[in-house]
Each structure stands twice: as C-alpha cells, then as structure tokens.
Amino acid sequence: MGLTTEFLEKEQITQVETENSEIFELKDCIGEGGQGAVFKTQRKNLLVKLSISRDNSLNKIKSIYRRYNNLRCRRDFPAYLAKPLCEIAPIERNDHIIYGYVMELMEDMVSINSLFRKNNENPLEYINRMGGIRRMYTILRKTAEILDKIHSSGYCYGDLNPNNVFVSSDTNYNEIQLIDCDNLMIASEFEGMIYYPNYGAPEVVKGLSSNNAITDTWSFAVLAFYTLRQVFPFNGLLVTEANSLNLSQMEAKAKFAELPFIDDEQGDNNPPSTAYPIDTMETSELKELFKQTFEKKQSPRERPALFEWIEALQHGENSFVICASCGAHYLRHKANKQCPFCDNTSLKACVVIQAYVQHGNYVELCGKQTIITQNNSAIIEIPFKEYQMLKVEMSFNNTDHKIIVKQLTSEEIPTKWVIERITAKAKTAILPPEMPIRFSAQDGIDNYLIFPSYTFKIDNNEEELHEATGIIRFKYRGTNG
Secondary structure: OOHHHHHHHHOOOOEEEEOOOOEEEOOOEEEEEOOEEEEEOOOOOEEEEEEEEOOOOHHHHHHHHHHHHHHHHOOOOOOOEOOOOEEEOOEEEOOEEEEEEEEEOOOOEEEHHHHOOOOOOOHHHHHHHOOOHHHHHHHHHHHHHHHHHHHHOOEEOOOOOOOOEEEEOOOOOOOEEEOOHHHOEEHHHOOOOOOOOOOOOHHHHOOOOOOOHHHHHHHHHHHHHHHHHOOOOOOOHHHHOOOOOOHHHHHHHHHOOOOOOOOOOOOOOOOOOOOOOHHHHOOHHHHHHHHHHHHOOOOHHHOOOHHHHHHHHHHHHOOEEEEOOOOOEEEOOOOOOOOOOOOOOOEEOEEEEEEEEEEOOEEEEEEEEEEEEOOOEEEEEEEEEOOEEEEEEEEEEOOOOEEEEEEOOOOOEEEEEEEOOOOOOOEEEEEOEOOOEEEEOOOOOEEEEEOOOEEEEOOOOOOOEEEEEEEEEEEEEOOOO
C-alpha cells in the first residue's frame, strides 16, 4: 500500500465528486507511485487518478487544473492518450488536499505490468500470456510511436512505466493506450524530476536534469528491456547474490545505473542471473541499441534516439519465422536454427504484409502487420483517395513462390512493383478489377506495391494540398527461413 491509498484508507474516503457534481466510487487500485494512485470506478471504462498535496495550497491545485484543461484541449496529441476528462473537486483533510481527475480507458485493456512474469513462473507461460515474442515487439513499437508523437508536440511524458502502458487483453489485438498523463508538460518548462523506481534515467535520479525527451527514451529502453528479458538492465549477480550487508548498497547502485550493464561484453562481473535468453528475445539490432543505451548511461546525447528504437522494432517484427511444428513465432539464427520452444528446425512458409501511407518524410502504418500462410488469404486496406480505402486480397502459393494480389474495385489500377528497397527501379503492374495477378517472390526479400499518389487537405484548408502515396510491403519467408 502506497502513501495515497494509505491516506485515503485512514481518512475513510471511498468516493470522490467531480467539479460537475458526478460521484465516482473508488474500487481497486490498479497502480500507484510517487505521483498518486489510479483507481477503477463503478463506471467500467472510467478511472480516477488521485494525488495528495501536503502544502495545503488551493492556488496550486487551481494551477494544476488549468494545466489539465490545456492537455484536454490539445488536438495534436496522439489519440491513444487517456487525457483528463474532468477534474475532481478538491478534498481538504488534516492539512492535506486530495485532488485529481477522471480519465477514460479503452475497452478490454490491461496494464503491461499485470502481464509480467510471476514468481518462479515458467518463461513460456509469460511469453504465451503476452501473445508471443513477436507481439511484444509490436506492443513496444506502438508504445514508442505514441511517445514519439508526444515529443513531436514539444512535450515529454515524464513517468513512463509498465503501470501506465495498457494493451489489449485479447492477444489477437494490439491496441496501446498510455494513461496517467497528468505529468505531460512542455519539455522546456518541466520543473523537478519525476520517475518510477528502476525506470528513471541516471541524470533524473541523481537530480542533475529535469525530465525531457531523452530521459523519456531511457525509460522506454528500460521498459523494452524488462518486457523482453524480465530483468532490469543492471540487476545482475552483483545484486542478486549480494549478502545482506551489501544488498541495499548494490540495489542503490543499480538504481543509479552505477553497476555494469548485465550484457556488457567488456566485463563479465555483473552477468544476468534470471534473464530470459538474449538470442531468443532480441534481434542483433536491438542488442546494439541496448548496448549503446546502458553502456553509455552517463552520456545522454550518445544514447539512441526514439526513432532508432521504432525502426529496430519494425525490422524485428519482420524477422520472425513460424515453426512448422508448434506454430510459434521465433527469431532464427545462423548458428542455431532450432525453434527455442520445441527444438524443431522446419518452418511454415508465410508472407508478412504491412500497408502504410507515405507523405513527404512521414510514414504512417495502416492497421497491424498481417501474416498469411499457405491456403490462407487476407484483405488489406490501403488509402487510395482522400476519402476512399482500397481493398486488396492477398494470398500465396508456396509451390511456385507466387504472391497472388487481387484488388476488389470496379476500375483498373496502375501500380509500381519494387523489389528489395523502395528506391529501386520499379516495374509497372496493372491491377485489373477482381482479377488475381501473380508476383514472384524471393525468400526474405522485401517487395513493395506502390499505388497512385493522391492529394488531401488538412483541416479543410483548400489552399494547401498535400500528396500521399499508399504502399503495401510484403516479404515471403520460405521453409529455409
């Protein structure tokens, strides 16, 4: 029990009232840190965040509530942020003021923290509960994209931790939502230091820097590392095997990032004790980003930027193969081609598909990545005109390594087919209505189907037109991986 829940229990506060006189009953506490606690309420998808001010200043609360209102009015924030809906009427008790706000949670969401490995649990149970390793990459990539959009608005999140990241409870879906957004502030105006234990950047924990986009990225790197490996970056044998006299000292050093990174290849004096296998969980690209982050921990500007994490996770999603025996997605290595879950070496041939829109240097994914196997097909939707989506049916024949594409409109559509990289020489491919066209595909090589560009307006500005292009990227992964 934390300070906020302890105070509420002591004062027997079981419900709160908004400034609009709406009553909310405080149910289960689903997360608590130094900035307050988040509670479920009698309303299924509405949560209440409560904090306690100890300086008994209503003027301070009014200033905080003005900031909440500003956050509520921002239209450039990503949609998957649980912004304050309305404020709680402040409650004064024993020289303390309880204040907070109501936020909306999407349907059927759970915190990543609630999915993390339980004590002595078989690693496979955790991986299955998360929906597989490849889904972990998708969850982390989408979290980084939300964070990146916050940063592009000039704000920083401030308190990224697994209690604040919610994901679809059904592993067939990959929706992400960040809650507890009251700490969002313009990065240049951020005062003080906010962090969750083990997730704070060293310069924030040591009081040398306020929160900013760089410290947010550190917190994300820790979240990614813990999600994949189920251990913190500095909690190696120096911590887990410390005697009772040295334990608190070692834990403090790990908190301040003053111990060696557990995967540090230069020195093997703090190796991991319980971490999940690195080759099973991490691509070579991710290994390098973790190394650059946690070995250069005291040099903030030498750490990888958030866009590098997004790119590495996108590449990672495309790197998984499917075991023909157990059906698991896994990373295949040249040195060891066995499935880590059943030791089988045979693969199920598949095609990995991702649709996206490119306008200028900006790329926006359209829907989730799709994987199709032999005798299956998928309908891919791609923006075709400003207010029109084009439906494309895709399947493949593993016998002759052909990708079969059929567009489902009544008009003929000219496209460009590019192999290996988007800037390579293109071939013209005409997609007739309702007629399948077959494309040859080499194992492991990216293919791009580029649709005609179209123009669109932003905020109904008739004078400023923007150009966008719909693209479908697909990659055949055969039985050789």
